[in-house]
Amino acid sequence: MKSFLLAIVAVQILHCLGMPSTKEALRASVVKLNEITEITNLCGITRRGVTNVYRTGKLSYNVDLTFSVRETICSKNSGWEFDDSICLFRPRRIAERGFCKSRVGYFADKVAYVDVKCDGLKTVDSESDSSESSETNFEGNSKSEEASLHESSNESFMDSKSWH
Structure with a gap:
């Protein structure tokens, strides 16, 4: 009976260490982007896509994403997050925009690194x-x-x- 319970626990633990969350990867990518852009306002997501999710080791995965962003009305130092409902997009004619690719590396279900590159936005x-x-x-x-x-x-x- 003990071995049966241990097997169930092991399966549950291994199941929890499954594929990484692409939603979390996208969020981490936009947070990183907002840290490195020169504009003073936050950028929000207008379009998104998952390019690839693949295993790179026993406990590691990479998630490759593409996404488009547009500047919001929220300042970076406002305390708001890019996806808060108050952070509406600036009008298209005056908003900064960009098309981005990112790779998010996971190790043991935790984000290990985020690499973001964008066309259309200046980064520091x-x-x-x-x-x-x-x-x-x-x-x-x-x-x-x-x-x-x-x-x-x-x-x-x-x-x-x-x-x-």
């Missing part, structure tokens, strides 16, 4: 740009060995960051 320097700055460090070197190191590091970087 962020940690997500640090990989680009490390690549530029290699570019200043002229030795052939370092050039081949740059190519191989670029390939491995692109493999880990490529959109599936």
Whole structure:
């Protein structure tokens, strides 16, 4: 009887560690976007889509998303969230807009990282740009060995960051 109960508990735990929430991934992506944009107001979601959800390890998944955003009337320092009902969209003719792609990495059902890139919105320097700055460090070197190191590091970087 004990082993039967332990088996049921194990199945429930493994079921809870299932696929990540795409709704949570989208929310994390827009929160990150609002942290890194130069505009003073929050952006809200106008369209969304899940590109891919795939396992990357025993307890890890990636969620790839595309979404469109538009500036709301809520200031970033207002204390409101982008999806609060009070944060209506600014009129189209004056609102900032963007089309974004994001990758949200999960480990053990927790968001491990969020990488967001958007066309149409200016972003401030962020940690997500640090990989680009490390690549530029290699570019200043002229030795052939370092050039081949740059190519191989670029390939491995692109493999880990490529959109599936």
